[in-house]
Amino acid sequence: MYLLRNSLCRELKSLRTTLWKSRVGFCRKAGAPEKSSFPRLAYGVTLGGCTFLSLHCLRTRKVNVKCEPVAPIREIPHQFDWRRLWSYLRPHFLKLLGAVISAIVVAYLNIKIPIFLGVFVNTLSKYAGIGGATVKTTLREFLADIQKPGFHLFGLYGLQSLFTFCYIILLSQIGEDMAAQIKQDLYRQIIVQDLAFFDRNRTGELVNRLTTDVQDFKSSFKQCISQGLRCAAQLIGGGISLVTISPHMAGVALISVPSVVLMFSMLGQSLRAISKKAQHQMEKATSVCEEALSNIRTVRSNASEYHEIEVFERETNEAAVLAQNLGSGIAVFQALTNFMLNGMVASTLLSGGYLMSTNQITAGQLMAFLVAAQGVQRSLTQGSLLLGSMIRGLTAGTRVFDYLAVSPQIPLDRGLSIPPDVLKGHIRFHKVTFAYPTREEQTVLRDFSLILEPGKTVALVGASGSGKSTVAALLERFYEPTGGSIELDGFNLSEISPMWLRGHVIGFIEQQPILFATTIFNNIKYARPDATDEEVFEAARLAQCHDFIRQLPDSYDTNVGERGAQLSGGQRQRIAIARALLKKPTVLILDEATR
Numbered sequence: 001m002y003l004l005r006n007s008l009c010r011e012l013k014s015l016r017t018t019l020w021k022s023r024v025g026f027c028r029k030a031g032a033p034e035k036s037s038f039p040r041l042a043y044g045v046t047l048g049g050c051t052f053l054s055l056h057c058l059r060t061r062k063v064n065v066k067c068e069p070v071a072p073i074r075e076i077p078h079q080f081d082w083r084r085l086w087s088y089l090r091p092h093f094l095k096l097l098g099a100v101i102s103a104i105v106v107a108y109l110n111i112k113i114p115i116f117l118g119v120f121v122n123t124l125s126k127y128a129g130i131g132g133a134t135v136k137t138t139l140r141e142f143l144a145d146i147q148k149p150g151f152h153l154f155g156l157y158g159l160q161s162l163f164t165f166c167y168i169i170l171l172s173q174i175g176e177d178m179a180a181q182i183k184q185d186l187y188r189q190i191i192v193q194d195l196a197f198f199d200r201n202r203t204g205e206l207v208n209r210l211t212t213d214v215q216d217f218k219s220s221f222k223q224c225i226s227q228g229l230r231c232a233a234q235l236i237g238g239g240i241s242l243v244t245i246s247p248h249m250a251g252v253a254l255i256s257v258p259s260v261v262l263m264f265s266m267l268g269q270s271l272r273a274i275s276k277k278a279q280h281q282m283e284k285a286t287s288v289c290e291e292a293l294s295n296i297r298t299v300r301s302n303a304s305e306y307h308e309i310e311v312f313e314r315e316t317n318e319a320a321v322l323a324q325n326l327g328s329g330i331a332v333f334q335a336l337t338n339f340m341l342n343g344m345v346a347s348t349l350l351s352g353g354y355l356m357s358t359n360q361i362t363a364g365q366l367m368a369f370l371v372a373a374q375g376v377q378r379s380l381t382q383g384s385l386l387l388g389s390m391i392r393g394l395t396a397g398t399r400v401f402d403y404l405a406v407s408p409q410i411p412l413d414r415g416l417s418i419p420p421d422v423l424k425g426h427i428r429f430h431k432v433t434f435a436y437p438t439r440e441e442q443t444v445l446r447d448f449s450l451i452l453e454p455g456k457t458v459a460l461v462g463a464s465g466s467g468k469s470t471v472a473a474l475l476e477r478f479y480e481p482t483g484g485s486i487e488l489d490g491f492n493l494s495e496i497s498p499m500w501l502r503g504h505v506i507g508f509i510e511q512q513p514i515l516f517a518t519t520i521f522n523n524i525k526y527a528r529p530d531a532t533d534e535e536v537f538e539a540a541r542l543a544q545c546h547d548f549i550r551q552l553p554d555s556y557d558t559n560v561g562e563r564g565a566q567l568s569g570g571q572r573q574r575i576a577i578a579r580a581l582l583k584k585p586t587v588l589i590l591d592e593a594t595r
């Protein structure tokens, strides 16, 4: 303990000396005269479990500005938000209209084609059994006769292909644009959320929203518009042409349609609930593997590989069972639909045969009727298949839109910034009370008061879990106090823009600093992308990491690996310190950054 304390003191002293030497650079940033600048440059609010004690816990004058208690995160809706969907579709309205019209035209042509096919077959059937005429006469007559119905039929086939091409290409463009926009909005929405949001939601789940859910939603949207629209139009049109060709046979054939529609709605409801559960479970399984893989060192050092495999297997098996339940539901639905549809065709043939035997309809009419009935049957089969995709899409869409509807309690860029000549770095915690939003029943700070004078190095000391990091987190405005107030140079922190505060005032080095999987140079520059190379090197020198970086084979271009895994813990911390120093912060917080 004693040694640890001494070594920490040494670290802090050396850092303080370095900072002292660099005071000129910091002064300029703060816009203050060079001589008096160091005091305002930094509070090293060193937050350590066993560091030396220099805690100012003062009861100070009453403040007027009172922080509002943190409101609970807004309840998110769980109904599909059609209005939001429309907001994404509106910019593509013309294309969507084009796609819808093309799909309807295709459906209309699909209805018309059997009728023209019937005429075509009737013309062909005239030549059945002609053997006495000369080949030449027969061919000429045949060509003259068949020309018109043939031209119509092939014309319709051509148009059908053209409009199919149109709606597919238009829907593909709309779907891709919309998915990209949703992804971007979702990412923008997620990344600005309060830390409480990230305390509540696992990374794997969030990544799932951005990838799988958006993908599912897009595919389902495209399918529903193209096939769904075509199915519906064909169903209606097919029904009309069946009635037109033969009302009697149509009556027999369409008898099963209402029951299929009824089944659609009844089964759809329960299938959607199963789908929601299955997707949630799949997400859970992904989170498990994401967490294990991203913390592979911890898994390995605890020899927990087999345990992780077991957990993953359990979660995926559960997901598979739920997915199978969904599949079974869809299978039952499709089997019933097929049975009804086949029954419909068989009864149509029976009644058609009878009508033909009594000369009430021609062979061409029966042919036309059968093709139209087949179209209706195909539409219903496709509709039942579509149902699964639609359920998946609606569930995924609901989850994506739910997240889009969540707004952060602490908007990132709203609030005031203190002019450089006013900014001194005087900090005051006044009777601060705080409980983490995810654990409201546990008060971490109660009536906590603290004054931090500019130019002082203050250490907070306390047992593990006593709230030292929490003080730093509140100063960073990661969370809002539930009571009391925090002031920076007399301004209530809750009125100050968090973005400005974190970007210009506070340099924060976390307890376990994380680096990005890029070069050391980029990691340091991350804090200030506009910094010059020299400034980056200078920050590294201040953090005493310049020398060891130079000794690495690729020097500043060394890739640090995922989360900085290819560096030692101490090296990671020093690079994180350099990153914080590059901002030339007015207040520097070291949360046991140099253990």
Ligand SMILES: Nc1ncnc2c1ncn2[C@@H]1O[C@H](COP(=O)(O)OP(=O)(O)OP(=O)(O)O)[C@@H](O)[C@H]1O
Residues within 6 Å of the ligand: 048, 049, 199, 436, 438, 439, 444, 462, 463, 464, 465, 466, 467, 468, 469, 470, 471, 511
């Ligand atoms: N994100 C969080 N959500 C809920 N509770 C939290 C969260 N972070 C910390 N806590 C709880 O708040 C209390 C204070 O935690 P804090 O990290 O401030 O302690 P600390 O004094 O910095 O501890 P240490 O010296 O071990 O770093 C602890 O009981 C901890 O369990």
